[in-house]
Amino acid sequence: MQLSYGMNMNPAIAGTLYDISPRTIDSYVAEGTIGLGFGLIVGTDPQVQAKVPAATFSTGFKGIALNQAKEQAADGTVTYVTKDTVPVLRKGRAWVPFISGQAITAETAAYLVFSGADAGKWTNAAGASTTAVAVTDAKFITSNTSTTGGIVAVELS
Numbered sequence: 001m002q003l004s005y006g007m008n009m010n011p012a013i014a015g016t017l018y019d020i021s022p023r024t025i026d027s028y029v030a031e032g033t034i035g036l037g038f039g040l041i042v043g044t045d046p047q048v049q050a051k052v053p054a055a056t057f058s059t060g061f062k063g064i065a066l067n068q069a070k071e072q073a074a075d076g077t078v079t080y081v082t083k084d085t086v087p088v089l090r091k092g093r094a095w096v097p098f099i100s101g102q103a104i105t106a107e108t109a110a111y112l113v114f115s116g117a118d119a120g121k122w123t124n125a126a127g128a129s130t131t132a133v134a135v136t137d138a139k140f141i142t143s144n145t146s147t148t149g150g151i152v153a154v155e156l157s
Contacts, residue, residue, distance in 0.1 A: 010150075011095070011142075011151070012153075013067060014037030014067075015036025015037040015065060015067035015078075015094065015095065015096075017066070017094055018092075018095060018155075019093055022091070022092065023091055023092025024092065025066065025088065026087075026090055028040070028049055028086050029085060030051070030080040030081060030083060031043035031050065031082065032051050032052060032082055033052070033079050033080070033082070034050070034051070034084075035052075035077075035078075035079050035097070035121075036067045036078055036079070036097075037066075037094065037095055037097050037122075038064070038065045038096075038097070038120030038121065039065075040061075040062040040086070040120070041053045046060070050062045050063075050088055052119050052120035053112065053113075053119060053133075054114065056131070057114065061112070063088040064154065065080065068085075068087050091157065092156060093153055093155045094154060096153070097121045097122065097149065097150070097151055098121060098122045098123060098151070098152055099118045100148050100149035101149075102125075102130075102147065103124075103144065103145045104122075104124050104140050104142075104143055104152045105143050106140055106142055106143045107139060107140070107141070108124060108139060108140050109124075109134050110124075110135055110139055110140050111123045111125060111130075112135050113131065113132045114133055115131040122154060124140070138156050138157075139157075140153065140154055141153045141154065
C-alpha cells in the first residue's frame with residue numbers, strides 16, 4: 001500500500017519514447033533478462049537476438065529496449081525475459097535509466113554500462129568505478145541532477 005505521495009510526477013517511464021520525432025524501431029528476441037530503457041548489443045545470433053552487454057564492446061550496439069505493454073512482476077520490476085520479443089529503438093529519442101552517483105547534463109555523450117548490477121543502464125562517463133563505453137551517435141538530451149539515479153532522455157542519431 002502506498003502511504004506517501006510526491007508533489008511532482010516523474011517526467012516519464014524508462015523505455016518510453018521521448019517525443020514523436022522520426023525514429024527506427026526493430027524487433028529482436030531477448031537473450032537473457034532485459035530492463036526497460038536498457039542499452040542492448042548483438043546477441044549470439046546477431047540477426048535476431050539482442051542482449052544486455054556483459055563485457056566491453058566496440059561494435060554491435062543495437063539500441064534501446066522500449067516498453068511494449070509489459071506487466072509488472074510481483075517484485076515491482078518490469079523486464080523482458082529470454083525469448084520475449086523486444087522492440088529496440090535504433091534511431092530516435094527515448095527515456096532511459098541512469099546509474100546512481102552521477103548527475104547527467106544535456107548535450108553530453110551517453111555511455112552504456114557493460115558490467116555489474118548496472119549493466120545496460122546509462123552514465124555520463126567511464127571511470128574507475130564505472131565500466132562503460134561511449135555509444136557512437138548517442139547523447140543525453142535532458143539533464144538530471146539527482147545522484148540517486150532516475151531517468152533521462154537519450155537521442156540515437
